[in-house]
Amino acid sequence: MARFPNRSSAPNRWYTITVLFLILRNIVMVRPEDGPHENTLGLIADDDIFAPLNDGCLRFAGGSKGASSFKVALFADLHFGENAWSDWGPQQDLNSVKVMSTILDIESPDFVVYLGDVITANNLPIHNASFYWDQAISPTRDRNIPWASLFGNHDDAPFEWPIDWFSSSGIPQILCSSAHDFGGDKCSFKGTTRLELMRDERRRNSLSYTGFGPRNLWPSVSNYVLTIVSPKSDSKSPVMLMYFLDSGGGSYPEVISTIQSEWFRNKSQKMNPDSSIPEIVFWHIPSQAYKNAAKKAAPRRAQCVGSMFEERVAAQEAEMGMMKLLKERPSVKAIFVGHNHGLDWCCPYEKMWLCYARHTGYGGYGNWARGARILEIIDEPFSLKSWIRMENGTLHSEVVLST
Numbered sequence: 001m002a003r004f005p006n007r008s009s010a011p012n013r014w015y016t017i018t019v020l021f022l023i024l025r026n027i028v029m030v031r032p033e034d035g036p037h038e039n040t041l042g043l044i045a046d047d048d049i050f051a052p053l054n055d056g057c058l059r060f061a062g063g064s065k066g067a068s069s070f071k072v073a074l075f076a077d078l079h080f081g082e083n084a085w086s087d088w089g090p091q092q093d094l095n096s097v098k099v100m101s102t103i104l105d106i107e108s109p110d111f112v113v114y115l116g117d118v119i120t121a122n123n124l125p126i127h128n129a130s131f132y133w134d135q136a137i138s139p140t141r142d143r144n145i146p147w148a149s150l151f152g153n154h155d156d157a158p159f160e161w162p163i164d165w166f167s168s169s170g171i172p173q174i175l176c177s178s179a180h181d182f183g184g185d186k187c188s189f190k191g192t193t194r195l196e197l198m199r200d201e202r203r204r205n206s207l208s209y210t211g212f213g214p215r216n217l218w219p220s221v222s223n224y225v226l227t228i229v230s231p232k233s234d235s236k237s238p239v240m241l242m243y244f245l246d247s248g249g250g251s252y253p254e255v256i257s258t259i260q261s262e263w264f265r266n267k268s269q270k271m272n273p274d275s276s277i278p279e280i281v282f283w284h285i286p287s288q289a290y291k292n293a294a295k296k297a298a299p300r301r302a303q304c305v306g307s308m309f310e311e312r313v314a315a316q317e318a319e320m321g322m323m324k325l326l327k328e329r330p331s332v333k334a335i336f337v338g339h340n341h342g343l344d345w346c347c348p349y350e351k352m353w354l355c356y357a358r359h360t361g362y363g364g365y366g367n368w369a370r371g372a373r374i375l376e377i378i379d380e381p382f383s384l385k386s387w388i389r390m391e392n393g394t395l396h397s398e399v400v401l402s403t
């Protein structure tokens with residue numbers, strides 16, 4: 001979710017610094033399109049197209065230290081690219097880079113998940129919104145940490161013309177036609193599609209594990225599975241499966257469709273037929289079950305951790321079978337969502353946990369302090385722990401999600 005704050009746009013020195021920063025970023029982001037997984041949209045198979053890097057396998061750091069933990073940082077609701085024609089928009093992107101950098105340096109995760117609303121496309125009059133997407137992933141890439149991303153409801157939302165532009169102040173100078181050499185004809189208001197954003201991320205980055213789902217799931221795109229494999233270098237045995245789903249919004253309704261549920265059912269049965277491998281699931285917009293979990297917990301906050309009452313759960317528009325499938329699988333340990341910037345709770349629900357991430361970006365609505373949810377997976381014996389790491393370095397809401 002995002003709302004554009006009505007902030008003052010008094011010019012100050014930050015504007016100049018910010019423009020310089022963006023130009024530099026633009027230069028840095030032009031890397032050779034080096035991905036071994038590079039492909040073209042012409043090669044579309046009926047099954048999963050553009051499978052994630054290395055067959056979607058992620059290994060514990062291992063090495064001589066024999067590391068037995070695998071740490072994942074969740075960056076949610078960054079909302080890059082807001083109000084590029086003002087001073088506060090670019091400034092808040094710099095602030096978001098700072099949040100991510102601080103958390104990456106404190107936690108040193110093995111992997112990062114970008115949990116949707118990476119950009120606020122409905123506030124971006126730009127030909128290719130990958131320009132801002134790339135800025136959002138840069139702190140992770142700069143530290144050589146692999147990552148995966150999925151879509152939120154703002155990532156491909158159509159541009160919303162600000163009413164102010166039709167007043168006496170008129171249409172402001174738009175950065176994409178001046179500062180970034182994108183040329184006037186490339187300053188577009190049509191938006192950038194999910195497929196274009198994902199294709200650009202993969203083509204430019206050999207560290208991206210993001211995958212496309214099969215074509216029959218479109219317009220939902222970010223549907224794929226990654227496997228965390230054993231730290232023992234001679235073993236390919238899975239320690240945990242991570243499912244990524246597109247919960248819609250933006251260019252189509254906020255929902256996980258019946259056909260996506262069917263895809264999950266087939267995929268999970270194929271990869272984990274006896275439910276012996278622990279599984280976790282990521283998407284952006286909470287399912288309606290989150291409302292029930294919060295309601296049940298409200299009187300006593302029984303077993304829940306984190307911020308529960310800053311705002312109401314803003315759930316998907318409908319439930320089309322996904323939750324039923326997840327409830328039936330004993331291997332599903334937790335679901336992680338973003339979307340509600342004021343919530344960061346985890347609550348038990350049936351045999352699993354429903355968790356929010358933590359609003360990481362300075363973009364989007366709300367001024368709650370920024371942070372990130374961290375997951376720690378331990379092998380032999382398996383355990384899954386989580387906590388919130390804040391921008392100021394403090395830690396809270398530690399919880400054991402599975403042992």
Ligand SMILES: [Zn+2]
Pocket residue numbers: 001002077079117152154339340341364
């Ligand atoms: Zn959001």
